[in-house]
Structure formats: structure tokens, C-alpha cells
Amino acid sequence: MRFFRPGAHMAICRVLVCILFLLTFLSAAVDAQPANSGISTTFLAGCEIDYPPFCMVHADGRADGFSVELMRQAFARMGHEVAFKTGTWTQVRDFMERGEIQALPLVGRTPEREDLYDFSVPYLTMYGAVVVRADNTDIKDFSDLRGRRVGVMQGDNAEEFLRRSERGIDIFTEPTFTAAFNKLADGDYDAVVIQRLVALRLLEETGIKNLKVINKPIYEFRQEFCFAVGKGDSKTLAILNEGLALLLADGTFRHLHARWFASLEIPSARRIIVGGDANYPPYDFVDENGQPAGLAVDVTRAVARAAGLEVDTRLGYWPETIHDLEAGKIDAVMGMLYSPERDLKFDFSAPHIVCEYVIAYHRGIVDPPRDLKDIEGRKVIVVASDIMHEMLLARKNASSLIVADNFAEAFTLLRQEAGAVVLTPRLAAMYFFDKMHIDDIELTKKSVYTTEYCFAVANGNKALLAKFSEGLKAIEASGEYRQIQEKWLGVYGIPDKQYSVILRHLATVTLPLVAILLLVFAWSWTLRRQVARKTIELQESEACFRSLVEGAATGIWVQHEDKIIYLNDQACRLFGAGDHSELMGRRIFDNLSDSSREEFAAGIASLTADRKAPAAIEFALLRLDGSIVPVEATLAPIKYLGKNCVLVFVNDISRRKEAEAEIDRLTAAVEQVGEVIIITDTNAIIQYANPALEIMTGYSRAEVIGQKTSIFKSGQHNQKYYEDLWRTISSGQTWTGQMVNRCKNGVLIVEEATISPVFEGDRIISYVAVKHDVTETMSLNEQLQQARKMEAIGQLAGGVAHDYNNMVGVILGYAEMAKDEVPKDMPLLQEYLAEIYKAARRSAEITSQLLAFARKQTIAPIVLDLNDTVSGMLKMLSRLLGESIEVSWVPGPGLLKVKMDPTQINQILANLCVNARDAVGGGGKIAIETAEVSFDEAFCETHSGFRPGDYVLLAVSDNGCGIAKDLLDKIFEPFFTTKKVGKGTGLGLATVFGIVKQNDGFINVYSEPGKGTTFKIYIPRDNSESVATLKPRSAERPGGLGEKLLVVEDDPAIRRLVSQVLTKAGYQVMLACAVYDAINFADDQQQKIDLLITDVIMPVMNGSELYERLRLARPDLRCLYMSGYTANVIAQHGVLKGGINFLAKPFSNTELLAAVREALS
Structure with a gap:
């Protein structure tokens, strides 16, 4: 085919040059207009010194980096300037908090920062990465960091991410990531968590060789990078958002992104592999010399030179080329026709050619096809994986398809198949008609499908795509692209x-x-x-109408069928488009999220059903940058340019949705919080109550809404209490305190409450109360105070026991000796001595009772049958209670084994029965009973004071006057009594309480005034097989047979008393006032020693240690210990063990002689 005539060709060129000059002039005039006609302002922003490639500072102090440049461009596009104040992240963050700067160019948006800053729309979303030493083998991904030492930059969102939840990671902070990398390289840390691109850039700049980035991103650590301004600075934020939108729309953002990140994301160790079709002339094909040729090949090579890329071109079978791009075997395709379906798999550059598809058919047929509808029922020849092949497969027309490997084969098949047609690019058809000398096939005059020819890369490879786009712009501006186009497409002129x-x-x-x-x-x-x-x-x-529509704050577009044929500026901004041309003719469904398409189609369908009724819907609009914005739209049918169209009014409802989400979050939190929350109006009428109210009070929300808060009044507070409360909150202050309220079932509870006024401007519109039940807490506090008081009394009793017991012991001993020495014919003196002895014995009993209450009584527990023990006491109890009291004994079945000191059971029964006797007065009934009981966990949860386990019950009941309810909490306190002075010490029940606790039991009291009282004591049941037999001690004083006794006692009065009693009884006594004297006696082998009698607590060496020392020389030596100290002190010295002879002070002479004889036996 021939070229244009030279003259005609030049004339056309002149016309084109004039048009281009005019367009260039107009474009320059438009570009010369300032973006913002307002007064230019210089803003001050912060820049981190060490966060490349986003923010950095050069040696000359100049702030630089992708985010810094992006902010400069955004301000400049709005007619403003920006200066940067530099420092570490911690420093620039402080600058912002102090108001020294107005904006930050790079802030990762995190929940922790929402209260500190207002954020622009995100301009970059990336994921974190883990950096380790190059020789690391055990850290393969983020989950391996548990238990490791991990470094981060102080205050960075990497630190916030790691601290947001407990991950078992030891976190260490450094002022910069460079410092963290150095410590990682030196072995101080196991890893560093950082944003991936920052890590790559820092490793490149610092030259640290022994570190590597693990190629597994931290998907939890998703970072949205934004501009940030101070909270509430809406003016600066609006400028940055609008400037950023302009940069995204006009390609500046893409250019900056390629400039800063391409070197990090584009492979640097190899050439870029660009694939193409080996048989798609005149775009890309293999020529007769076997070399790649065509428009796309030359454009690719020119673009690579302009963008500074080294490329290899590989042409092959088109389906394999597409597969290789998907599989990552090649980096890009030099020419691919755009379709929405392909856009889901690949990223496309801006188009540089428009490709027209036509129908090729046999010349002279009766009904030549004119459009795609006319090919139905015909044999249709397409090329494998060509865009028309994909489109017909999607339309379910595969049954009539003939698939060729290339267009040369397609035209060969067409000439063989009568009635068939080929779907082919017009220029490819013209090329093969000329090459194959085809003259019996015609093409449709009008194109049946038009699409755009672009570079294509794998999804996400935006850096490489940006490089190709940058190179394409460069060769278009230089005129090189026009020369290549003329070379390959000029031959197809007229x-x-x-x-x-x-x-x-x-x-x-x-x-x-x-x-x-x-x-x-x-x-x-x-x-x-x-x-x-x-x-x-x-x-x-x-x-006038256009200015109203174009200037409207509501987005407006008109669509015919499903394509946009008009839209205003606000709609353009909603779509994120820089120019209306990006959206004109675009299918609206391509910009709807998957979930919104059905809803939008239903809205359109409702208009079809009723043309007059507008439809209101909400849906998610998919912006051109891939982000989603929620919108509210009203659809109405209109007639536009003679066509039935749909008019769409749309508003961005992001803020409303965020507010609704915030309300939902707050409502969920308030509904689920454990505290009771009540909101009232200013007249105390309840307007809201959360579910916790019903749990605490029993009132449902329905029962209290509309009621006054007085519904909870208990009557425990006077009028002044409520007047003070209302005076506080009505003056605008918060009231905090405790109040007693009544539940629905009448039970009173104590609440800890905080009541605050809610303001609207300066006016109080309602009150909110936050309350929780502290009844149990107060009860526990009272019990704690009671326990501390009891403990203090016990400590006092234990502190004086030793000295007091020694003194009482001396009085008892000498009074007993004096009685023995005074003649029987001196009755008055005998009576005096008897009273002294009686008073001393009573003093000893009081001390014993105090120690029993304090659980410090010296005891010798044995396993015994409670029934036998109680039965043995009945005669003694009868004498104690008198004949006027009827005592009934109801023993439980079987052996009721407990491990206790028998004297303690005597004390319990004696004290309880004496109390019962006083309660019934001159006559009455007392019942004693035993039983075996068990309590499980479920029972104990509902019965305060009970503990799970198996117990033996000892119950003492009377039908006396009972105990008043307000006295029940005090009856076990020592010295508490309701009896008259001289009628009781108030130690009886305290003694019982202490004995029960000392034996790990518990006690419960049931009493009603006028009906009687029951004391129920629960002692843990013992599982031993045998029961001890009690041996009654003889009241006689056994004498000695001349045995030699060594007495060691540091108290001289006790020492003399013991010596005199034992000597008088026929023993030979050696006295030692200190342990060294005793050792000297024992070392003398000439001295015979039959028994060592020693005090337990002595200076230098205690009694147990002394005995062990003497046994080294005298292994057959026996020992009798004596002490007036409390049980816990004696036990610390190893004396209260089984099989050890022990005599507690104070003791009588008879008890001493009996203990000596028992020890010698």
C-alpha cells in the first residue's frame, strides 16, 4: 500500500502543528492560573531525621523524603509554602503537642493516636517486617519473636503495635532505627520490628552487612500513612486533603512514588523482562529475521531508555505470555488491551493507542454483519486469549467459536470456512491483507469494539508501572513517540x-x-x-443552571443504561477522579463494591416499575484509587438528551457512618459494662438504665424508665443527705459517695455512686450516675477489722502468758505446800490458804482461756471418739448445771472421730452449758447432740462461713431467752458480756471460738429472742483407724525412790519451788540456773542423772538443744520439759511432738510429781 502524497502529507502536518500549538497555548494559560487565589501562607511542619525513604535530613539540614516532598507539593498545589523543623520522632511529636508546628508529613494511623491528631486520607498502606542477623536460622516469621529481645524506635507505631497486646516479647526502645540496627548487628537484640521499605533504605544507607529482612510481612502490623494535624485543626487538614487529592488525580503522586520507591521495589540484580505477542502486527511480532519488531517493541525500548531501565524483550505465544505475567516469570507486557476483567488481575498504564476491532467477512455475502449482534448463529473465528475471545466466553457464546493460535491462521481459516467471520483489530487485518494478498475479505466500516492499548504489570507492581508511565510521558513530550507511531502506522493512511x-x-x-x-x-x-x-x-x-449544578456540594451524575454521561465536580471528587473524562462513558457498576451492586440495581429497577417515584438508597462507592466511601443516593428518572436516563444525587456519609459506628461502640460498651449506669433528666426522672441495673437491683429497664429515682429509696438517709447531693450536682459539680438503696425484693444494698451533670453549652440537661454494689466489700471490711481486733487481743494475751504463768505457778506451789504444813487444828489459816490457792487457780484458768481464744494454747491432740468423750463428761456437767436443768444427750450413730486435746472438748462443753444455764434461768432444757455431716462446694457457695469437707457436729441447744440480733456479731469478742458485774468475765464464748478455730473448725449460732439458742460446732472428721484411750491421772502425789533429778530453770522462784517439792517427795535434786551449769553436771560421769527437768526457752541454748547435747554422753537420759510460753513459741523449738513429756506452767505440786513419775516410768 502507498503513502500520502508529499504535498498532502505536509499540509496535514501543518494543520496538526497549528492545532497542537493552540492547545499548548491554552494549556499553558490554564496552568498559569494559581491553584488557590487566596493569600499564600507558610506552614510549619515537622520532619524526622532518620526514617528513610519517607523522612530524612541531609547533612546541610535540608528535610527530604517521599512524605516531605508529598507535603510540599500538596501545600504548593493549594498556593501555600511549608517549612520543616527537624528532630527525632519523639522530638517532632513534642513540637506538635506544644503547638510549635502545624502538621506532620508521616504518621501511621493507630488507635492510640486518634485522640492526639486529626488525619488526612491515607496516601500509603504498607506492612511491617522483621529484621534479623544474616546468620539467623530460628526466627522465620513474626510468631517466632515470643521470648526474644526485640528493638524498636521509641514512640514509633511499631512500638505501639507490639505493646497493644501481650505477645511475650521483651521490647527495647532506641531513639532511632539506626541505633536499633547497630545493637541488633552487635548481638544485643534478636530482632527489630520496622516498616519494610524503611528497613531496606536504612540497610542500604548504613551499609550494615550482617542484617537481613525476613521476606514474610507482618500482616497484623498494617500501617496507613497519613498527614497529621493537631486535634481540631480542620483548616490545615482541609488544605492538605484537597492538595493530596489533586496530586493523586494529576499523576504527581505516582511520579513521586516511582522516584522514591522504584529503586527499592524494582529488581536491581537483573534486567526487566518485558513480554509480548509474537504474532500481533503491527504492534508486536517477530520479523523475518527472527527479531522482535513492531510499534510496542520500539515504544518499550524508547520508554526503557527514558526511564533508565534495562529491559529484555521476549515475544511468544500470547496465552503463554499472559500466564508468565501471572506467574511472575516476566515483569511486564509491552502491550495489552484493557478490560475490567483483566484489570482484576493486572495493573495497567495510561493508554497510548486506541485499538478498534472490526468484523472480517467474505465479500459478496447476502447479509454482511454490521455489529456483534449480527454474528449470532455464525461461525466466529477468534484468536486464543485475545480480548474478543475472553469477551465471547464471558457472554456464553463459546459453542460457535473457532479458536486460532494467531491472526494469520484466523484469516486462513476464514477463507476455508464459508459464512464464517473473524473478530480482528483493524490494523492487524490491514497488515495481513497486504502480506497475504487477501482481496476477497471485507471489514465492517464501523468498529464493533474499541478499547485501549497499555503497558501491563502484575497486580501491586506499581513502582515498575510508574517507571513505564514516566518513560511514556517523556517520549511523548520529546516527540519520539510520534516518530515511532508514524513509522508503524503511517503506512495505513489513504x-x-x-x-x-x-x-x-x-x-x-x-x-x-x-x-x-x-x-x-x-x-x-x-x-x-x-x-x-x-x-x-x-x-x-x-x-445559571450549570453553575448551580457544578457548584453544588452534592455529587450529581446522569447515567444512560449503566454508563455515566454527565457528572458535576463534586461527583468527580467523590470518585477520586482528577478529570471528568476519566469517568465519562464508564460503567457505574465498575465503581460499586460487590455488596452494593445488587442494591443499586434494585434501586434502578424500582424506577422502572414506577417512573415517578424517586428511590433513596445507601451503598459503597468504589473510588478510582481502590478506596471505598459510603454514600447516600437519591435516584430519579429524567429525560436527558432525548434519552430515558437516571439522575443520581449522591452525598458522602463517611462522617455519619463513623458517628453511627462510634455511637454503636459506646452503646455496646455501656450496655455490657458491669457498673450500673443510669441517666435521668433534671427532675430525677429515669431516661436510661443499662442491663447491669437488673442484675444489681432486680428491677428491669421497663420497670424504671419514666420513674423517679426515689423508687430505690431505702429510708436509711435523712432529708439533709439528699439535699446536699442535689445541691452538689445542680451546681455543676460531681457527687461521689455511698448510699443505701432498696432492691426490688426489699433487700438493702450499699452502693458506691458517682453522679455527674451533663451539659449542653452552659445548661445542665441531664445527670448520669455510675454505681456498683459494695455491700459485700463493706461486710468483708468489717470482718477484717474484727479479725484484726481479735488478733491484737490474742497477741496481748500471748505476750504476757509466760511471765504471768511463772508467777501464778509460784503462788499455786507455795500455797499448796503451806496447806500441807499448817496443822489441821488451824481451820482459819487453812481457809485463807485455800482461798489463795483458789484465786491462783482461777487466774491460771483466765490465762488459759485467753490463750485458747488466741489459738496459742498448748495442747496435746489425740484421736478420740466424740461420743465417748461427751458421755464421760455428763456427770460433771450435771453437777455444774444443777438439778433444776434438764439435760438431754442425743449421740450420733457410729464412731465420731476427731483429733483434739480432750481438755479442749471439756472447755467447750463447760462454757456452752454454763451459758445455756444462765439463759434458761431457774429451770429449762439443754440438749447436747452429735452427728456426722458433709458439705459440698455448691452448699458452701450459698452458706457464708461454711467450708467443703467432712465434719463431726457438736450442738448445744437451750430454750432460754435467746440472743438479740444486734448482739450476735459481738458474742465471741473477749470480755464481751451482757451479765451483771461479777457474774462473768466474758471469756467463755471467746474461749470456745478460739478452740474451734485452733482445730480448723467453724461455729454457727442460731438464735431467736424468747425461743432459745443453738450453737453448732463443726470439727474436721479424722479418718484414723484407731481411737486413743484416755488414762485418768491419779489425784495422789507419787513419791520418789531416791532418783537423781537435774533441774534446769532460769527463773529462781520456780527453780526453788520445784527443788523443794521434789526433795520433799524423796528425790535427789541438782539445780542449774543456766545451760552451762547443766552441762558441767552431766560431764561429770561420777554423777548419776535419772531425769532431766528443763525449761524450754532459755538464753544461749533452748531445752531441746540442751537435751540433745547431754544425750551425747548419756544416751539413756530421760527428759521432762516445762514452759509457760504459748503453743506456737514452744512448737518453734521442737518440743510439741508426739512421745515427748511436757508440763505446762502454771502447774500444781501434785501435777509436777505425777509428771515426774510418768517421765521416769
Whole structure:
């Protein structure tokens, strides 16, 4: 085929040059207008010194980096300037908090920072990474960091991410990531968590060789990078958001991204592999020399030179080329036709050619096809994986398809198949018609499908795509692209012969038309003036309407079928488009999220059903940058340009959705919180109550809404209490305190409450109360105070026991000796001595009772049958209670084994029965019973004071006067009594309480005034097989047979008393006042020692240690210990063990002699 005539070609070129010059002039005039006609302002922002490639500071102090440049461009696009104040992240964050700067160019948006800053729309989303030493083998991903030492930059969102939940990681902070990398390289840390691109850039800049980035991103650590301003600085934020939107729309953002990140994301260790189709002329094909050729090949090479890329071009079978791009075997495809389906798999550059598809068919057929509808029922030949092949497969037309490997084969098949057609690019068809000398096939005049020819890369490889786009712009600006296009596409212009024929036909038609037009002109001129006047009116009306629509804050578009045919500026901004042309003709469903398409289609369908009724819907709009914005739209049917169309009014409801989500979050939190929350109006009428109210009070929400808070009044507070409360909150202050309220079931509870006023401006509109039940806490506090008081009394008793017991012991001993020495014919003196002895014995009993209460009584527990023990006491109890009291004994079945000191059981029964006797007065009934009981966990949870386990019950009941309810909490306190002075010490029940606790039991009291009282004592049941037999001690004083006894006692009074009693009884006594004296006696082997009698607590060496020392020389030596100290002190010295002879002070002479004889036996 031939070229244009030289003259015609030059004429066309001149016209094109004029048009280009005019467009360039207009474009320059438009670009010369400032983006913001307002007064230029210089803003001050912060820049981190060490966060490349986002923020950094050069040696000359100049702030630089992707985020810094992006902020400069955003401010500049809005007609403003920005200066940067530099420092570490901690420092620039402090600058912001102190108001020294107005913005930050790079802030990762995290929950912790929402209260500190307002954020722009995110301009970059990336994931964190783990950096380890190059020789690391055991840390393979983020989950391996548990138990490791991990470094981060102080205050960075990496630190916030790690601290947000407990991960078992030891976190260490450094002022910069460079410092963290150095410590990691030195072995101080096991890993560093950082943003991946920052890590790559820092490793490149610092030259640290022994570190590597693990190629597994931390998907939990998703970072949205934004501009940030101070909280509430909406003016600065609006400027940055608008400037950023302009940068995204005009390609500046993509250019900056490629400049800063391409070197990190594009492979640097190899050449870029660009694939193409080996048989797609004139775009890309293999020529007769076997070399890649075509428009796309030359454009790719020119773009690579302009962008500074080294590329290898590989042409092959088209389906394999597409597969290789998907599989990552090649980096890009030099030419791919765009479709929405392909856009889901690949990223496309801006188009540089528009490709028209036509239908090729046999010349001379009766019904030649004109569009795609006409190919139905025909054999359709397509090329494998070509865009028309994909489109027909999607339309379910596969049954009539014939698939060829390339277009040369397709035209060969067409010539063999009568009635078949080929779907082919027009230029490819013209190429093969010429090469294959085809003259029996025709092409449709109009294209049946038009799409755009672009570079394509794998999804996400935006850096490489940006490089190709940058190179493409460069060769378009230099004119190189026009030369390549002329080289490959110029040959398909109109030939000379055809050009002259067209001119001849034009002349034939034009001359008569000119004559007719001259005749018509006179007639039309008269109409033109009338039309002009009306036109001006219509133009003014249209201009007014257009200004209203274009300037509207509501997005407006008109769609015919499903394509946009008009939209205003606000709609353009909602879509995130820089220019209306990006959206004109675009299918609206391509910009709807998957979940919204069905809803939008239903709204359109409702208009079809009822043309007059507008439809209101909410849906998610998919912006061109891939982000989603929630919108509210009203759809209405209109007639536009003669077509039935849909008018759409749309508003961004992001803020409303965020507010609704915030309300939902707050509502969920308030509904689920354990504290009771009540909101009332200013008249105390309840407007809201959360579910915790019903749990605490029993009242449901329905029961209290609309009621006054007085519904909870208990009557425990006077009027002044409530007046003070209302005075506080009505003055705008918060009231905090405790109040007693009544539950629905009448139970009183103590609440800890905080009541605060809620303001609207300066006016109080309601009150909110936050309350929780502290009844149990207060009860526990009271029990704690009671326990501390009891402990203090016990400590006092234990502290004085030793000295007091020694003194009482001396009195008892000498009084007993004096009675023995005074003649029987001196009854008065005998009576005096008896009273002294009686008073001393009573003093000893009081001390014993105090120690029993304090659980420090010296005891010798044995396993015994409670029934036998109680039965043995019945005679003694009868004498104690008197004949007027009826005592009933109800023993439980079987052996009721407990491990206790028998004297303690005597003390319990004696004290309880004496109390019962006093309660019934002159006559009455007392019942004693035993039983075996068990308690499980479920029972103990509902019965305060009970503990799970197996117990033996000892119960003492009477039908006396009972105990008042307000006294029940005090009856076990020592010295508490309701009896008259001299009628009781108040130690009886305290003694019982201490004994029960000392034996790990518990006691419960049931009493009703006028009906009687029952004391129930629960002692743990013992599982031993045998029961001890109690041996009654003889009241006689056994004498000695001349045995030699060594007495060691540091108290001289006790020492003399013991010596005299034992000597008088027939023993030989050696006295030692200190342990060293005793050792000297024992070392003398000439001295015989039958028994060592020693005090337990002595200076230098205690009794147990002394005995062990003496046994080294005298292994057969026996020992009798004596002490007036409390049980816990004696036990610390190893004395209260089984099989050890022990005599507690104070003791009588008879008890001493009996203990000595027992020890010697």
C-alpha cells in the first residue's frame, strides 16, 4: 500500500502543528492560573531525621523524603509554602503537642493516636517486617519473636503495635532505627520490628552487612500513612486533603512514588523482562529475521531508555505470555488491551493507542454483519486469549467459536470456512491483507469494539508501572513517540489515487451545495437574529443552571443504561477522579463494591416499575484509587438528551457512618459494662438504665424508665443527705459517695455512686450516675477489722502468758505446800490458804482461756471418739448445771472421730452449758447432740462461713431467752458480756471460738429472742483407724525412790519451788540456773542423772538443744520439759511432738510429781 502524497502529507502536518500549538497555548494559560487565589501562607511542619525513604535530613539540614516532598507539593498545589523543623520522632511529636508546628508529613494511623491528631486520607498502606542477623536460622516469621529481645524506635507505631497486646516479647526502645540496627548487628537484640521499605533504605544507607529482612510481612502490623494535624485543626487538614487529592488525580503522586520507591521495589540484580505477542502486527511480532519488531517493541525500548531501565524483550505465544505475567516469570507486557476483567488481575498504564476491532467477512455475502449482534448463529473465528475471545466466553457464546493460535491462521481459516467471520483489530487485518494478498475479505466500516492499548504489570507492581508511565510521558513530550507511531502506522493512511477520487467527488457535491446555501442564507439570516436572542436567553438560563449544578456540594451524575454521561465536580471528587473524562462513558457498576451492586440495581429497577417515584438508597462507592466511601443516593428518572436516563444525587456519609459506628461502640460498651449506669433528666426522672441495673437491683429497664429515682429509696438517709447531693450536682459539680438503696425484693444494698451533670453549652440537661454494689466489700471490711481486733487481743494475751504463768505457778506451789504444813487444828489459816490457792487457780484458768481464744494454747491432740468423750463428761456437767436443768444427750450413730486435746472438748462443753444455764434461768432444757455431716462446694457457695469437707457436729441447744440480733456479731469478742458485774468475765464464748478455730473448725449460732439458742460446732472428721484411750491421772502425789533429778530453770522462784517439792517427795535434786551449769553436771560421769527437768526457752541454748547435747554422753537420759510460753513459741523449738513429756506452767505440786513419775516410768 502507498503513502500520502508529499504535498498532502505536509499540509496535514501543518494543520496538526497549528492545532497542537493552540492547545499548548491554552494549556499553558490554564496552568498559569494559581491553584488557590487566596493569600499564600507558610506552614510549619515537622520532619524526622532518620526514617528513610519517607523522612530524612541531609547533612546541610535540608528535610527530604517521599512524605516531605508529598507535603510540599500538596501545600504548593493549594498556593501555600511549608517549612520543616527537624528532630527525632519523639522530638517532632513534642513540637506538635506544644503547638510549635502545624502538621506532620508521616504518621501511621493507630488507635492510640486518634485522640492526639486529626488525619488526612491515607496516601500509603504498607506492612511491617522483621529484621534479623544474616546468620539467623530460628526466627522465620513474626510468631517466632515470643521470648526474644526485640528493638524498636521509641514512640514509633511499631512500638505501639507490639505493646497493644501481650505477645511475650521483651521490647527495647532506641531513639532511632539506626541505633536499633547497630545493637541488633552487635548481638544485643534478636530482632527489630520496622516498616519494610524503611528497613531496606536504612540497610542500604548504613551499609550494615550482617542484617537481613525476613521476606514474610507482618500482616497484623498494617500501617496507613497519613498527614497529621493537631486535634481540631480542620483548616490545615482541609488544605492538605484537597492538595493530596489533586496530586493523586494529576499523576504527581505516582511520579513521586516511582522516584522514591522504584529503586527499592524494582529488581536491581537483573534486567526487566518485558513480554509480548509474537504474532500481533503491527504492534508486536517477530520479523523475518527472527527479531522482535513492531510499534510496542520500539515504544518499550524508547520508554526503557527514558526511564533508565534495562529491559529484555521476549515475544511468544500470547496465552503463554499472559500466564508468565501471572506467574511472575516476566515483569511486564509491552502491550495489552484493557478490560475490567483483566484489570482484576493486572495493573495497567495510561493508554497510548486506541485499538478498534472490526468484523472480517467474505465479500459478496447476502447479509454482511454490521455489529456483534449480527454474528449470532455464525461461525466466529477468534484468536486464543485475545480480548474478543475472553469477551465471547464471558457472554456464553463459546459453542460457535473457532479458536486460532494467531491472526494469520484466523484469516486462513476464514477463507476455508464459508459464512464464517473473524473478530480482528483493524490494523492487524490491514497488515495481513497486504502480506497475504487477501482481496476477497471485507471489514465492517464501523468498529464493533474499541478499547485501549497499555503497558501491563502484575497486580501491586506499581513502582515498575510508574517507571513505564514516566518513560511514556517523556517520549511523548520529546516527540519520539510520534516518530515511532508514524513509522508503524503511517503506512495505513489513504493512498494517492483514492485521495484524488475523493476530492473530485467532493467538488461535484460541494459546488451545487454552495449555490443552494447562498439562496438559503438570505432566508436564514432573518431567522438568525430571532434565534440569537432566544439563544442568549437560553444560554444565560443554562449557565445559571450549570453553575448551580457544578457548584453544588452534592455529587450529581446522569447515567444512560449503566454508563455515566454527565457528572458535576463534586461527583468527580467523590470518585477520586482528577478529570471528568476519566469517568465519562464508564460503567457505574465498575465503581460499586460487590455488596452494593445488587442494591443499586434494585434501586434502578424500582424506577422502572414506577417512573415517578424517586428511590433513596445507601451503598459503597468504589473510588478510582481502590478506596471505598459510603454514600447516600437519591435516584430519579429524567429525560436527558432525548434519552430515558437516571439522575443520581449522591452525598458522602463517611462522617455519619463513623458517628453511627462510634455511637454503636459506646452503646455496646455501656450496655455490657458491669457498673450500673443510669441517666435521668433534671427532675430525677429515669431516661436510661443499662442491663447491669437488673442484675444489681432486680428491677428491669421497663420497670424504671419514666420513674423517679426515689423508687430505690431505702429510708436509711435523712432529708439533709439528699439535699446536699442535689445541691452538689445542680451546681455543676460531681457527687461521689455511698448510699443505701432498696432492691426490688426489699433487700438493702450499699452502693458506691458517682453522679455527674451533663451539659449542653452552659445548661445542665441531664445527670448520669455510675454505681456498683459494695455491700459485700463493706461486710468483708468489717470482718477484717474484727479479725484484726481479735488478733491484737490474742497477741496481748500471748505476750504476757509466760511471765504471768511463772508467777501464778509460784503462788499455786507455795500455797499448796503451806496447806500441807499448817496443822489441821488451824481451820482459819487453812481457809485463807485455800482461798489463795483458789484465786491462783482461777487466774491460771483466765490465762488459759485467753490463750485458747488466741489459738496459742498448748495442747496435746489425740484421736478420740466424740461420743465417748461427751458421755464421760455428763456427770460433771450435771453437777455444774444443777438439778433444776434438764439435760438431754442425743449421740450420733457410729464412731465420731476427731483429733483434739480432750481438755479442749471439756472447755467447750463447760462454757456452752454454763451459758445455756444462765439463759434458761431457774429451770429449762439443754440438749447436747452429735452427728456426722458433709458439705459440698455448691452448699458452701450459698452458706457464708461454711467450708467443703467432712465434719463431726457438736450442738448445744437451750430454750432460754435467746440472743438479740444486734448482739450476735459481738458474742465471741473477749470480755464481751451482757451479765451483771461479777457474774462473768466474758471469756467463755471467746474461749470456745478460739478452740474451734485452733482445730480448723467453724461455729454457727442460731438464735431467736424468747425461743432459745443453738450453737453448732463443726470439727474436721479424722479418718484414723484407731481411737486413743484416755488414762485418768491419779489425784495422789507419787513419791520418789531416791532418783537423781537435774533441774534446769532460769527463773529462781520456780527453780526453788520445784527443788523443794521434789526433795520433799524423796528425790535427789541438782539445780542449774543456766545451760552451762547443766552441762558441767552431766560431764561429770561420777554423777548419776535419772531425769532431766528443763525449761524450754532459755538464753544461749533452748531445752531441746540442751537435751540433745547431754544425750551425747548419756544416751539413756530421760527428759521432762516445762514452759509457760504459748503453743506456737514452744512448737518453734521442737518440743510439741508426739512421745515427748511436757508440763505446762502454771502447774500444781501434785501435777509436777505425777509428771515426774510418768517421765521416769
